[in-house]
Amino acid sequence: MTDSGTSPIIPGSQANHARPVLWAITLVAVGLSLFQLYSAGIQPLGLFYQRSIHLMLIMTLAFLMFPLLGPKRRRGLISWSIDAVFLAGALITGGYLVLFLDEIISRAGFWSQTDIMVGCIATLTVLEASRRAVGLGMTIIGALAILYAFSGPRGELPWLGQFLPGILEHRGYNIDRVVGQLYLGQEGIFGLPLGVAATYIFIFVLFGAFLEVTGAGKFFIDMAYAATGRQRGGPAKAAVIASAGMGSISGSAIANVVTTGAFTIPLMKRLGYKPHQAGGIEAAASTGGQIMPPLMGAGAFLIAEYTRMPYLEVVKVSILPAIMYFSTVYLFVHIIALKQGMQGMARSELPQMREVMRAGWHFLLPLAVLVWLLVMNMSPMRVGFYAVLTMLAVAVLRFAVWFLFVAPGQGEPVTADRLQLAVRNGLCKLFEALELGARNAVAVSMACAVAGIIVGVVGLTGLGLKFSAMMMAFSGGNLLLALVMVLLASLVLGMGLPVTASYIVLIVLVGPALTAEFGVPLLIAHLVVFWYSQDSNVTPPIALAGFAGAAIAGAKPMETGFQAWKFAKGLYLIPLFMVYNPEIIIGGPVPLLVWTGFTGLLALGAFAAALEGYLFTRMAWPMRLLLLPAIVGVFYPSLMVEIAGAAVMVLVIVGNWWASRREVATYGG
Numbered sequence: 001m002t003d004s005g006t007s008p009i010i011p012g013s014q015a016n017h018a019r020p021v022l023w024a025i026t027l028v029a030v031g032l033s034l035f036q037l038y039s040a041g042i043q044p045l046g047l048f049y050q051r052s053i054h055l056m057l058i059m060t061l062a063f064l065m066f067p068l069l070g071p072k073r074r075r076g077l078i079s080w081s082i083d084a085v086f087l088a089g090a091l092i093t094g095g096y097l098v099l100f101l102d103e104i105i106s107r108a109g110f111w112s113q114t115d116i117m118v119g120c121i122a123t124l125t126v127l128e129a130s131r132r133a134v135g136l137g138m139t140i141i142g143a144l145a146i147l148y149a150f151s152g153p154r155g156e157l158p159w160l161g162q163f164l165p166g167i168l169e170h171r172g173y174n175i176d177r178v179v180g181q182l183y184l185g186q187e188g189i190f191g192l193p194l195g196v197a198a199t200y201i202f203i204f205v206l207f208g209a210f211l212e213v214t215g216a217g218k219f220f221i222d223m224a225y226a227a228t229g230r231q232r233g234g235p236a237k238a239a240v241i242a243s244a245g246m247g248s249i250s251g252s253a254i255a256n257v258v259t260t261g262a263f264t265i266p267l268m269k270r271l272g273y274k275p276h277q278a279g280g281i282e283a284a285a286s287t288g289g290q291i292m293p294p295l296m297g298a299g300a301f302l303i304a305e306y307t308r309m310p311y312l313e314v315v316k317v318s319i320l321p322a323i324m325y326f327s328t329v330y331l332f333v334h335i336i337a338l339k340q341g342m343q344g345m346a347r348s349e350l351p352q353m354r355e356v357m358r359a360g361w362h363f364l365l366p367l368a369v370l371v372w373l374l375v376m377n378m379s380p381m382r383v384g385f386y387a388v389l390t391m392l393a394v395a396v397l398r399f400a401v402w403f404l405f406v407a408p409g410q411g412e413p414v415t416a417d418r419l420q421l422a423v424r425n426g427l428c429k430l431f432e433a434l435e436l437g438a439r440n441a442v443a444v445s446m447a448c449a450v451a452g453i454i455v456g457v458v459g460l461t462g463l464g465l466k467f468s469a470m471m472m473a474f475s476g477g478n479l480l481l482a483l484v485m486v487l488l489a490s491l492v493l494g495m496g497l498p499v500t501a502s503y504i505v506l507i508v509l510v511g512p513a514l515t516a517e518f519g520v521p522l523l524i525a526h527l528v529v530f531w532y533s534q535d536s537n538v539t540p541p542i543a544l545a546g547f548a549g550a551a552i553a554g555a556k557p558m559e560t561g562f563q564a565w566k567f568a569k570g571l572y573l574i575p576l577f578m579v580y581n582p583e584i585i586i587g588g589p590v591p592l593l594v595w596t597g598f599t600g601l602l603a604l605g606a607f608a609a610a611l612e613g614y615l616f617t618r619m620a621w622p623m624r625l626l627l628l629p630a631i632v633g634v635f636y637p638s639l640m641v642e643i644a645g646a647a648v649m650v651l652v653i654v655g656n657w658w659a660s661r662r663e664v665a666t667y668g669g
Contacts (some may be wrong), residue, residue, distance in 0.1 A: 127450065
């Protein structure tokens with residue numbers, strides 16, 4: 001963060017820098033948000049203009065927000081000197097393209113030495129900004145990609161080629177060719193990933209910031225509590241519902257854990273959930289927010305761009321899988337509440353739905369406008385623009401009604417001084433939301449810029465085709481083994497990359513193999529990779545959302561991570577279900593869709609019961625073991641096997657229910 005986050009701040013040069021840096025961050029962040037709003041709703045800009053200005057301002061923010069040596073080290077003269085060099089690099093990166101774009105296009109392929117020099121500056125600046133904003137892992141992978149492009153007999157580093165396995169060898173490329181691909185072409189830094197970040201993602205991150213600043217987060221959490229608080233394990237169920245709503249908007253599982261978890265985790269602990277269970281439930285629910293329509297974090301926009309499918313179509317087909325995921329987490333929560341004999345919260349401790357809706361119903365209007373405009377097939381970027389304007393209009397109108405009509409009745413008359421104060425506070429809120437939106441977008445945009453470097457190298461060297469050949473060789477043509485390889489690759493990548501970047505890199509590498517070699521439909525391949533890209537949030541040893549939940553719950557990080565991994569099992573099973581039952585995504589006869597949906601939910605419920613050993617009452621080991629082949633049968637592409645598996649699951653579940661009824665009758669007798 002900025003200097004204000006260093007500890008301790010002492011009088012002297014560092015203290016003198018703190019306030020100017022904060023003002024500079026605010027100025028750049030607000031300017032970036034206003035630029036994005038202008039280009040989204042008033043005057044759309046050309047591809048390179050939009051992306052280069054966006055990246056220039058994002059990198060400027062990154063260097064201002066994140067000091068050279070980390071947030072706990074104070075900036076000294078040397079640190080500021082290096083920062084000044086990189087800030088100049090950020091301005092050169094975007095400014096050069098904006099000023100000389102026509103000349104650059106006219107000499108396409110015959111780059112001048114100035115073009116190459118600026119391209120080198122841009123690449124180094126992007127990697128350093130990513131190191132600060134995203135983490136060292138992303139930067140290392142980007143640097144390795146560039147070294148891979150240089151390795152080979154005709155490359156800048158021919159000696160590196162001898163260390164590559166035979167299947168990964170390529171001719172190698174010189175610096176002019178690599179820089180031309182990464183900086184001056186449409187497949188590198190300014191490629192599709194940054195394009196999506198600079199348009200769709202930013203505007204919806206900004207919309208989420210406006211919701212947060214105006215108090216929508218508390219409204220959604222209160223609404224979830226009012227709906228589920230009196231049920232067994234009510235706070236945990238409220239966490240699942242609130243995270244489903246907030247996670248899609250926030251675009252970050254970790255941010256979702258921190259915001260909703262601050263309310264839900266303490267209440268779960270008070271109700272009887274163990275600390276590591278409470279943190280794990282919140283982490284699993286928050287991760288599910290990334291796969292929840294209509295926004296799916298940033299995923300829906302990226303999938304729509306890569307597959308060339310309408311955004312609304314991606315959203316529609318994602319609804320059933322998201323419901324299946326949250327149903328599984330909800331059932332886990334319910335089973336634990338039953339096992340531990342928990343009760344719901346008292347009515348007096350809960351908000352009343354009528355009061356919650358009366359206080360915050362206006363927060364539903366921008367979401368309604370958003371969904372309506374998407375259904376009308378308006379561009380997602382323009383939809384985000386109007387959603388932000390609607391949020392602003394609703395907030396202003398609500399305050400005006402209170403200020404002019406409600407407050408005077410409570411003894412607070414309308415005066416010039418109070419009106420001036422209200423306007424000033426409103427403008428402060430506006431600037432706060434604009435700044436927060438830009439700050440929240442820094443990590444995503446930098447991840448997408450470095451992902452562009454990786455995508456550019458993959459396209460230049462043909463690495464995607466080589467990776468497809470490797471998948472075929474290692475899996476022996478077996479689809480299940482190939483999917484397991486994708487899962488393992490996503491877990492390894494997820495240790496160093498954010499979800500968005502992990503998805504982009506994986507789909508470029510394994511997407512062609514899944515579709516061309518294994519026959520997985522294009523949209524399903526993208527959804528599978530996107531779902532698997534979430535697993536680093538909940539899978540030890542690097543369960544990032546789980547660790548955030550552990551910090552709030554006061555639990556051990558690894559224990560919490562394992563709980564999150566258990567609760568988020570749908571993240572692994574549902575993509576398999578999509579692959580082996582593609583009709584739930586690509587469509588089919590209604591009876592088949594109903595049957596597939598029913599068996600999918602049944603299998604996930606049976607899996608939760610088998611894992612916990614409890615449903616209506618305790619489940620004996622033989623019954624739990626019997627459920628496992630029945631669950632596998634539902635995934636098997638044969639109708640008779642599916643029917644047999646479903647029948648076994650129904651029999652076991654009904655038997656468990658009957659046993660619970662007998663226990664109640666015996667206990668009552």
